[in-house]
Amino acid sequence: MSQPVVYLDNNATTRVAPEVLEAMLPFFSERYGNPSSMHSFGGAVGKEMREARQQLADLLGCEIDEIIFTSCGTESDNTAIRSALAAQPEKRHIVTTRVEHPAVLSLCKFLERSQGYRVTYMGVDAEGRLDMKELEQSLTPDTAIISVMWANNETGVIFPIAEIARIAHSHGVMMHTDAVQAVGKVDINLRELDVDMLSLSGHKLHAPKGIGALFVRRKLPYRPFLIGGHQEHGRRAGTENTTSIIALGAAAGIAREHLVDENTRVRALRDKLENALLAAVPESRLNGHKKDRLPNTANISFKYVEGEAILLLLDQLGIAASSGSACTSGSLEPSHVLRAMGVPFTYAHGSIRFSLSRYTTEEDVDYVVKNLPPIIETLRKISPYKRGEADPIDPRKPACGC
Amino acid sequence: MWEYSEIVKEHFLHPKNVGEMKDATCVGEVGSIACGDALKLFLKIEDGVIKDATFQTFGCASAIASSSALTELVKGKTVDEALKISNKDIATVLGGLPKEKMHCSVMGQEALEAAIKQWRGEDVASVEHSEGEIVCECFGVTDHQILEAVRENDLKTIEDVTYYTKAGGGCAKCHEKIAALIAQARGEAQPKAEDKPAKKLTNIQRMRMIEDVLEKEIRPRLQLDGGDIELADIDGVTVSVSLRGHCVGCPASQATVHGTVERILRDKVDPEITVREV
Numbered sequence: 289m290s291q292p293v294v295y296l297d298n299n300a301t302t303r304v305a306p307e308v309l310e311a312m313l314p315f316f317s318e319r320y321g322n323p324s325s326m327h328s329f330g331g332a333v334g335k336e337m338r339e340a341r342q343q344l345a346d347l348l349g350c351e352i353d354e355i356i357f358t359s360c361g362t363e364s365d366n367t368a369i370r371s372a373l374a375a376q377p378e379k380r381h382i383v384t385t386r387v388e389h390p391a392v393l394s395l396c397k398f399l400e401r402s403q404g405y406r407v408t409y410m411g412v413d414a415e416g417r418l419d420m421k422e423l424e425q426s427l428t429p430d431t432a433i434i435s436v437m438w439a440n441n442e443t444g445v446i447f448p449i450a451e452i453a454r455i456a457h458s459h460g461v462m463m464h465t466d467a468v469q470a471v472g473k474v475d476i477n478l479r480e481l482d483v484d485m486l487s488l489s490g491h492k493l494h495a496p497k498g499i500g501a502l503f504v505r506r507k508l509p510y511r512p513f514l515i516g517g518h519q520e521h522g523r524r525a526g527t528e529n530t531t532s533i534i535a536l537g538a539a540a541g542i543a544r545e546h547l548v549d550e551n552t553r554v555r556a557l558r559d560k561l562e563n564a565l566l567a568a569v570p571e572s573r574l575n576g577h578k579k580d581r582l583p584n585t586a587n588i589s590f591k592y593v594e595g596e597a598i599l600l601l602l603d604q605l606g607i608a609a610s611s612g613s614a615c616t617s618g619s620l621e622p623s624h625v626l627r628a629m630g631v632p633f634t635y636a637h638g639s640i641r642f643s644l645s646r647y648t649t650e651e652d653v654d655y656v657v658k659n660l661p662p663i664i665e666t667l668r669k670i671s672p673y674k675r676g677e678a679d680p681i682d683p684r685k686p687a688c689g690c
Numbered sequence: 691m692w693e694y695s696e697i698v699k700e701h702f703l704h705p706k707n708v709g710e711m712k713d714a715t716c717v718g719e720v721g722s723i724a725c726g727d728a729l730k731l732f733l734k735i736e737d738g739v740i741k742d743a744t745f746q747t748f749g750c751a752s753a754i755a756s757s758s759a760l761t762e763l764v765k766g767k768t769v770d771e772a773l774k775i776s777n778k779d780i781a782t783v784l785g786g787l788p789k790e791k792m793h794c795s796v797m798g799q800e801a802l803e804a805a806i807k808q809w810r811g812e813d814v815a816s817v818e819h820s821e822g823e824i825v826c827e828c829f830g831v832t833d834h835q836i837l838e839a840v841r842e843n844d845l846k847t848i849e850d851v852t853y854y855t856k857a858g859g860g861c862a863k864c865h866e867k868i869a870a871l872i873a874q875a876r877g878e879a880q881p882k883a884e885d886k887p888a889k890k891l892t893n894i895q896r897m898r899m900i901e902d903v904l905e906k907e908i909r910p911r912l913q914l915d916g917g918d919i920e921l922a923d924i925d926g927v928t929v930s931v932s933l934r935g936h937c938v939g940c941p942a943s944q945a946t947v948h949g950t951v952e953r954i955l956r957d958k959v960d961p962e963i964t965v966r967e968v
Contacts, residue, residue, distance in 0.1 A: 404945030594753075595750075597750055621859070633726075
């Protein structure tokens, strides 16, 4: 498989920044010491690790002892939610949303099914936004934790985390946010934002895969997930992934420098891509709120065509993107996020997500704008559904129950 | 990413016989936009021979490729020959399909059948799956379709049936019915009679089975959550257990004992069993 020419799938994963790769490489080879060792060969690695922790703390606006390094975003999410439940054994209720990443959603379903917890899954409106009244009404004295993603991975829609945290704490409920898609793309200052726990993942911000972190506010009751050695002050046992921790620190430092660029240049490119495609392709629509959104994400649906077919034709041209269609996921139903938003089936199967990064160029965007409309045109010629016709094939047929 | 054969890719990138046929003798339609794929097959039949075939398809690459291959396959065949084409034949000319995508070939075969039925004047009003009862409400799949797919393709599991017909791919409520249909088509006894062991277990048999189920099914589940379970005693149908590891003091331990452990033991060993924690 040759390398894609135009990579617009940065919400799936990002390339490791060259500076990050350079920073991490020595820790694979000559600097292999264990930071827990008594000798200076290992201890020196520990010192670098502290610096990496400081860089990440600076990006998040928190203290270094509030950061626990983990193996990935999923581990951070699992640790946070299970910790909140274990620390408050009398509380048996969880509040989350229908549009969470599986790292949270599948865990909540598991806890509900096999451990008897009660879970409230908050819905979203047509633009993917939560209703704060619904949140307030769902809280009970039995609620242990609210877990709401900062930004949605499929649509980029941003949730009002500050307000959710305020509501949570006014009810004495812990608040966790899966900020995997938000870190490095939106300004985060945990000194001013009252969330208790925050998950992030390295490979979404130009660090390698296999490293994540969990922010846990000081004095928050916490129960570790991995039990073993004293690493991370006993909060996450297991020899530190020093190489990747150094990488995540470096990536955090660079992300902080690029935050403005992400919200100006990258945002402008995204807007250009989005506006041009919506203008060029009739019967296309934007999924997700136009403004309350990550600067790098555009989720667009093309009526009457199917996402996997679009992706494969894009792939032929070296364009990498992703889709919320059923066929791409291997399941038979389109994305749970689009379904929760009530996106009509005529559109849901034809959704394409473009996610940009600081490496995206204007030429990349122009290339997609030039090549995508003819692809949609080609597939619409093959499709039995045509503009203006609602559903030429018997509409009495049972619709999917999704 | 799906592993498509070169033939599938070729048919997808350069589909043959695309478009509406104005003077078609008959048309077969299957699928719907809600379900993510749909095929409209147009045939021109003269003197019982398919002279021409075109298609319109909404769906993924393999759906488009299957439709394109189907039109090539039927051209020049007599109606009787065409009716013998199975979904397997379509998959074969494509050099195989990923098993999750086999329903695309089934869709092709069904559209062909529907078109020919229309030509013969049978049941034109509801070309789709008029026979049988809807089993999967999510995707509108009937028992006839499932039985046919199982027989034709030697399917063994519910998952297989979902790959070939989509049935069971939504809410999963029909999974029991599908399991029964698989058994029926394969000429096996209905599963319900066999799942549970014969009523009268001796004490020794029951104890052995309880130990076995605890060890092989229940402990691994609890260990996933960092918990564990130990068998303390078995007295007739009363099983005493003690929870270990994370289960100790876990708020869900009661649910674990009465929900998970008791349910599994009742299901697998004896419906009379009660479990208590000591």
